[in-house]
Amino acid sequence: MPSYAVVGGSRGIGLELVRQLAANPDNVVFVTARNKAKSTYLSALIAESSNRNVHVVEADVVDARAMKTAAAEIAKMSGGALDVLIHNAARMEYANLFKAFDDYETDDQLDAEFIESFKVNALGVVHSVNAFLPLLRENTTKKIVIIGSGAGERSLMWNVRMHTMVAYGTSKAATNMVATKYAAQLESEGFTVVSLSPGIVDVSGTAVSEFDDASKAELARQLESFRKAMPDVDLTPITPEESVKTLLKIIGSLSVADTGSFISSFDPRFAQTST
Numbered sequence: 001m002p003s004y005a006v007v008g009g010s011r012g013i014g015l016e017l018v019r020q021l022a023a024n025p026d027n028v029v030f031v032t033a034r035n036k037a038k039s040t041y042l043s044a045l046i047a048e049s050s051n052r053n054v055h056v057v058e059a060d061v062v063d064a065r066a067m068k069t070a071a072a073e074i075a076k077m078s079g080g081a082l083d084v085l086i087h088n089a090a091r092m093e094y095a096n097l098f099k100a101f102d103d104y105e106t107d108d109q110l111d112a113e114f115i116e117s118f119k120v121n122a123l124g125v126v127h128s129v130n131a132f133l134p135l136l137r138e139n140t141t142k143k144i145v146i147i148g149s150g151a152g153e154r155s156l157m158w159n160v161r162m163h164t165m166v167a168y169g170t171s172k173a174a175t176n177m178v179a180t181k182y183a184a185q186l187e188s189e190g191f192t193v194v195s196l197s198p199g200i201v202d203v204s205g206t207a208v209s210e211f212d213d214a215s216k217a218e219l220a221r222q223l224e225s226f227r228k229a230m231p232d233v234d235l236t237p238i239t240p241e242e243s244v245k246t247l248l249k250i251i252g253s254l255s256v257a258d259t260g261s262f263i264s265s266f267d268p269r270f271a272q273t274s275t
């Protein structure tokens with residue numbers, strides 16, 4: 001029975017990962033959510049699922065102790081082992097997402113957004129991997145998938161000259177480096193550790209807030225810069241269903257030869273599996 005932990009599965013891409021993994025009755029799916037009671041989409045998914053193979057535990061990735069407690073709870077249900085860890089949680093604070101360095105009203109607001117973004121998008125990943133490592137070491141699969149972002153990829157950001165999304169992009173660059181460090185540390189133990197981008201995904205169906213007009217305009221401007229830099233690439237946002245179908249095919253095909261890589265949505269494997 002392959003076992004998966006999805007960290008941050010209350011909505012968006014994480015929720016869809018849970019839905020598609022749970023659709024296979026052979027899988028057992030452990031999910032972390034910050035607040036079970038408020039995770040209404042996840043509760044509905046579990047209520048509708050006939051497979052009874054989803055187990056939710058509460059934890060905020062910022063809190064290292066809470067992550068270890070969550071992993072210990074999961075270990076009790078899983079016999080102490082886990083096959084695949086998918087770290088999906090990230091801070092996507094719409095009010096600040098599209099800001100440039102000098103768009104913040106005060107220096108304190110700039111600092112606060114950067115600190116919170118690094119706590120979730122860099123340290124949060126470390127808390128999550130550290131907590132689940134003992135379980136992953138008990139099985140032979142040993143896969144750690146960290147959901148990354150093109151917004152954290154230096155060469156892409158330079159090619160499209162994107163000067164906004166500063167806190168998110170800088171902290172997602174750190175996400176990729178966290179994955180690289182773990183890959184280097186765990187290579188000799190036979191682990192596969194990758195950072196995997198989901199593509200441009202429309203998660204508005206489960207979002208907690210909407211983009212304001214300025215954010216919508218900035219998003220349109222960004223997509224236009226992408227189109228100019230990469231005229232042959234289809235940049236139409238995809239659905240969570242489409243994205244996760246591809247992500248799970250890639251995750252299933254990963255081997256130790258892939259460890260240490262950042263797999264972007266422009267990777268040929270993405271194009272081959274997305275249709």
Ligand SMILES: NC(=O)c1ccc[n+]([C@@H]2O[C@H](COP(=O)([O-])OP(=O)(O)OC[C@H]3O[C@@H](n4cnc5c(N)ncnc54)[C@H](OP(=O)(O)O)[C@@H]3O)[C@@H](O)[C@H]2O)c1
Nearest residue numbers: 008010011012013034060061088089090092147149200201
């Ligand atoms: N959507 C895209 O186009 C896109 C593109 C590139 C990369 N990504 C990456 O894909 C992943 C999922 O993004 P998404 O678009 O699905 O975002 P989303 O809809 O905003 O979902 C974010 C998820 O992260 C959780 N989360 C946030 N802060 C957390 C914390 N401190 N502790 C635990 N969980 C926390 C949220 O839980 P709550 O419900 O508790 O807030 C939610 O489940 C992220 O890693 C993101 O960087 C997305």
